[in-house]
Amino acid sequence: MAWQWFHRLGSPRWFYERTGVWLPWLALASLVLLTVGSVWGLGFAPQDAKQGNSYRIIYIHVPAAFLALAGYYIMAISGAIGLIWKMKLSFAVMRAAAPIGAVLTFVALFTGAIWGKPTWGTYWVWDARITSMLILLFLYIGVIALARAFSREQVADKACALLALVGTVNIPIIYKSVDWWFTLHQPATIKLTQSSSIDPSMFYPLLTMIVGFYCLYTWTLIAHTRTLVLQREWRTQWVQQELAEGNRGGD
Template identity: 75%
Template structure:
């Protein structure tokens, strides 16, 4: 197997130059998907017979929660690659993934509360799914805080990577929480295997929104990584040339 791409990916300069070209395209596709998904979900998808219109929050709640979890994988895997291969770029990705993941987890919790009030009659319950998502938020915040707690960045990176890896225990718990402890949160409506319990007319805009959130996540991650690269590579010639421009 050709591993050249992996080594190239380890070069901050290569990443910075490539993403300069990719990002405008990625952003336009993403914004198009999000615009279509929002209009479709808010105005054109049929009303839910049990929950009424409050269910329209699903079009941001589920994608945000999806990416909050996927973002944790990104952060933990990047941390692991950093520890194993001592790759600087990998730690940069790990650092960038923390604030994005924290905001997405926060959004999943807040939109969940706003959805819960008209549907369940309460903003918050100590339900298994909600509690494990709250722990996810604390993990993200813990990693941001830990990063700032060390004087030396190398030590901070290693500590954060270890915390991120230990925290992955929480991920299967979040996934399975709705099946293990059947409390208030509804079980998954979209399924990869077997039949989904959501009608196609509601599911299509949801799939568009999830695709849009994946695009947005990738764009945001590149954006945060690039800002980090400029600072950590500030002594190099190519960054000095960018500054002069």
Template identity: 95%
Template sequence: MAWQWFHRLGSPRWFYQKTGAWLPWLALASVILLTVGSVWGLGFAPQDAKQGNSYRIIYIHVPASFLALAGYYIMAISGAIGLIWKMKLSFAVMRAAAPIGAVLTVIALFTGAVWGKPTWGTYWVWDARITSMLILLFLYIGVIALARAFSREQVADKACALLALVGTVNIPIIYKSVDWWFTLHQPATIKLTQSSSIDPSMFYPLLTMIIGFYCMYAWSLIAHTRTLVLQREWRTQWVQQELSGMETQGKGGK
């Protein structure tokens, strides 16, 4: 059963036709969770004993950072699947994940700089965590640039996948940088194997924001992948039928 689903997910047509119904629910969940989490965290969570209200930027910074890292794994794994099993859909997912991950990394770096000013007295320091996050941004940009550098789609897909796989070396460095080197960046407050160091009154709105960001990421990734599928498969009969149906609905709406 799992193998059958794996092969179905490799079909651009099956993916496009099945995921259309998911988008409204993901969008609704994103709006609700992000609204609740923002109001809860920014308006009702208590002040931090040391940082005051400046810590509240974590409700944007932490989810964006999480997704920037997780999104890179999604991009690299999709590229690996494309190289190994020659699945065209996985290459589309890889390409769709690159600009989304780049935007999230920019948000993480920007909010980190804003948070660093009142905490460290400066917007930017070349510490291990921040520098490795900047490298992550360059890797995302590199994949985007490679996708546009080759006229042949297959060659571009393979080049992007190889760069994405090589770049996975940077992800453990980002995770462990605060443990391996002396750094101004604080250690992780949310831990999977140990109890979190953040108070529950601050943690629950943060968890709400993280889940909301994941829903928003899923919506963005699926929507962008669907667009790429139409672009890459536009010569096929099923895409022509889909486009004809869209055109018919558009005229009916008028």
């Protein structure tokens, strides 16, 4: 049946057992890609004509910023699936995605600030992208804070899913309005990232880093979701068995 795989995908137990096999491979892939990407990007990619070596922070900044935004959509879509099909696992993914996304947003902001010092001479400028990123961080924090406020997990799940969806509708409007606001107040001087005009010798290590970050993100998301699944299902038989095996030191 077409629905059967969907049903099984929704099963926390099936997810837990299946993803246990994936985790080491994802960890390996992200380790290799991130090592190759950072050595290549930091050590071998050429210097930028204008910014010198300071541009190299894009190898962290750009992938983090990419995933920060993508992570919000992953969170919202998981929440929507949970709301519509009442799938437990989907809510767990949503809840796991929130702190990971918030951390990535923070990393993007933090590396942006470090980059800002040599580029603009100050750690913080109200650049359109940075401002949007800051608002994205607030959106993440809102979801996390709302989740913590409820004592009942199931209510928290639904409330967060709804808030994430409302945020999703708003994100394009927020980004557009911040862009408009920025052009109004100061003309664009430096475009932070224009991957289209970037030289291939700089771009390939960046691409490696982006793919590496995606692997790392997936690994973290799955690992965190597995923890949440165990916490939420701990009274079920299969989790009890799983824990008992873990205690015996079995693998």
